[in-house]
Amino acid sequence: MLNKYPLWKYLLVLFVIMIGLLYASPNLYRADPAVQISGEKKAVVDLNTLDTIKKHLTDQNIPIKSISLEDDKILARFDSVDTQIKAKDAIEVALGDESYITALNLAPTHPEWLRSLGANPMKLGLDLRGGVHFLMEVDMKEAMDKATKQLIDDFKSDLRESKIRYRTIKRRQGTDMIDVVFREEKYFEKGKRLLEKRFPDIQFIENDKTEAFDLRATLTEQRYNDIQExxxxxxxxxxxxxxNQLGVAEPQIQRQGANRIVVELPGVQDSAQAKKILSATATLEFRIVDTKHDVRDxxxxxxxxxxxxFPTNDGTYSLLKKRIILDGSHITDAQSGFDENGxxxxxxxxxxxxxxxxxQxxxxxVGNLMxxxxIEYKPTKEVDEKGLTIYRKEQEVINQARINQRLNRSFRxxxxxxxxxxDNLAMLLRAGALVAPIRIVQESTIGPSLGxxxxxxxxxxxxxxxALVLAFMVVYYRGFGLVANAALGANLVMIIGIMSMIPGATLTLPGIAGIVLTVGMAVDxxxxxFERIREELREGRSPQSAIHHGYDSAFSTIADANITTFIAAVILFAIGSGPVKGFAVTLSIGIATSMFTAIVGTRSIVNFMWGGKPVQKLSI
Known part of the structure; x- marks a missing residue:
């Protein structure tokens, strides 16, 4: 029958719209201003900590909406931002320990059953939610120093393994070059061949051998670029x-230029706290404990x-070998648990x-302690000649364990x-070791009120x-205008639902501009x-035939227009910066949803209302 869908098509359209409505619904719930408390290093967050915070807030007459302990973190919710800020200051006084991290946050309030389905509110960008923005610079000098030091250790290890005797291997003062001095000429020749084979991206140059058999190693341009990259x-x-480990939700971290990183933390209202989290950059090193010499000496x-x-985390000192076995950058996973003895x-x-x-x-x-x-680089109040913050290097032995057997890729x-x-050690190891310290060269804060x-x-x-589009469609197309308006509403719901479903998708102010543009484009x-249906009616076709030919004839034109716009949106996303990407994402989603609602959605409503019926006149 003309203009009649089978039941499954109606149910399919209804199902798609209901899914969009389901995943869009969490955005109706307003997030609570909250304070999150977590522990750093040995600081423990437990029920005693919870009781201390609750008692202190009560004594200060600060009303709490709710407070709970989950996953070794305490989350306290409040009714207003002013109360939230007062509570943060009070909590810091109550704990009185810098090992606790107290951060302002926004906690979701949508029901648990929605969360169990993976339905969460859209992630809002910095310009909408407020938060902090940092431009950070990687200390490439420290990265090169570390890479050169590692090369020296690799040279020594390979030469010792091959029983090639050398006198000294050290870095040439003020350069990235390494001098390798051998004991005899026969070792020089063997060593040169071995190192050239093992390190093809290092350039080895022979020096004057009249008094010493030495080799100068320099990094090739490719190796230098690889280290920086x-x-x-x-x-x-x-x-x-x-x-992520410290509980800051949905960070935006991306590269800018050769050695800079942009960090945006939406929803973080405390710039000082965010700076503390990011500036306290850390590295890890594994070394052998020197047990042959006395620590007291x-x-x-x-x-x-x-x-x-080095100092240890229990207040004593430990003597370690200078040679670094490896650093935390080689760790792919770390999990806490129990051994066979519990x-x-x-x-x-x-x-x-x-x-x-x-x-190696x-x-x-085997039998020695590892x-x-x-190692942490903490910011000081001093600045260098460029006006950048000077960092203080703090080192602490956090664990010593006996090597019971030769270790490989997996050990405990x-x-x-x-x-x-x-648990804390596993968290630090999973978080990894920064290859080089990072300096904050620029920061800005967008308050939640501006967002x-x-x-x-x-x-x-x-x-x-x-509203303007709805009014125009009703006035100009009457009954069919109402159908278009219903599809337009479904389109808006589906855009929000899809944006909420996509991991990593963030709504920004340009993204809202994309939605506004989509609203106008959706009725196109x-x-x-509708114009094609009017034209078919003017040519004398019956209402049912006009509807059928109107949809079929207009499809190719609609597809061409939307596909070309979609291609432009994809190009914008591929080559654009953050704000442009936000616009491109909502525009792309809007094009896809509007194609569905305008063609399939409105056709379903039109077929349901007028299809297969003896209609003499259409309200169009």
Whole structure:
């Protein structure tokens, strides 16, 4: 029968719209201003901490909407931003310990059953939700120093393994070049061949051999660029992990230029706290403990040439070998658990290169202690000649464990005092080690009030555009205009639903502009269809035939117009910056949903209302 859908098509259209409505519904719930408390290092967040905070807030007459302990974090909700800020200050006084991280946040309020279905509100960008923006610069000098130091260790390890005797291997003062001095000419020739084979991206040059048999190693331009590229990309990955581990939701972290990183933290209202989280960059190193010398002698100034003295997390000191087995950048996973005796342990997995280094370093150290050295670069109040913050390097031994067998890509750290310490150590290892320190060179804060103002203006723009289009369609196309308006409403719901469903999709102010544009474009397809139906009616076709030919004839034109616009949106997303990408995302989604609602959606309503019926006149 003409203009009649089978039942399954009506149900399919209804199902798609209901799914969009379901996933769009969390956006109707307003987020609560909240304070999140988490522990750093050995700080424990438990029920005692919860009771302390609750009692102190009650004593200060600060009303709490709710407070709970989940996943070793406390989340306290409040009714207003002013109360939230007062509560944060009071909580910091109550805890009185810098090991606790107290961060302002916005907590979702939609029902648990929606969360269980994966239905969450749209992620809002910095310009809508407020938050902090940082432009950070990777310290490439430190990255090169670290890479050069690692090369020296690799040279020594390979030469020792091949029983090639050398006198000294050291970095040439003020350069990135490495001097390798051999004991005899026969070792020089063997060593040169071995190093050239093992390190094809290093250039080896022979020096004057009249008195010493030495070789100068310099980085090729490709290796130099690779080190810089690795430093930036690894730091981006590690910073994202650290921010996520510390509970900052939906961070936007991306590269800018050769050695800079842009970090945006929507919803974070405390710039100082965010800076603390990002600036306290850390690295990890595994070293062998020097048990042949007395720590007390080292404390009195007699530090052995091949060792260094470091403080431990229990207030004592430990003597470690200078040679670094490997750093945290080789760790791919770390999980806390229990060993066969029920004692806490941390299971660690390394990448292939890290596994090789660990195997070579531990084969001759079975029975010795291996230490995990935690290194932090903390900002000071001093600045350098460029006006950049000077960082203080703090080093601490956080764990020592005995090597019971030769280790490889998978091993475990035992001898840990408590499960809490094991959990914290696993978190630090998973978060990884920054290849080089990062400096904050620029920061800006967008307050939640400005973000709310942007949201209100954006919503007003959408509502105004929506209302004008609705009025025009009803006045100009009457009954069919109402059908188009229903499809337009479904289109808006589906855009919001899809934006809420896509992981990583963030709504920004330009994104709202894309929605406003989509509202206008969404009815364009219906205008083409309705005008074609009018034309068919003027040519004398019956209402049923005019509807059928109107939809069929207009389809190719609608498809051409929308496909070309979609291609333009894809190009904008591919080559555009953040704001342009936000516009392109909502425009692309809007084109796809408007095609569905304008062609399939309105056709379903028209068929349901007029299809297969003896209609003499259409309200169009």
């Amino acid at each position: 690795y430093a930036v990309m690894q730091n981006i990955t590690i910073m994202r992990n650290r921010v 080292a404390l009195n100034g007699a530090v052995p040439p091949g060792s260094e003295l 004692m806490p342990q941390v299971s660690i997995k390394l990448d292939s290169k890290g596994g090789t280094k660990m195997s 370093a531990t084969k001759d150290n 230490a995990t050295l935690f 750290i035992t001898g840990i005092d408590s499960q809490v310490e094991a 709310q103002e942007n949201i209100e203006r954006g919503i007003n723009a959408v509502v105004l555009g929506f 397809a219906n205008v083409l269809i």
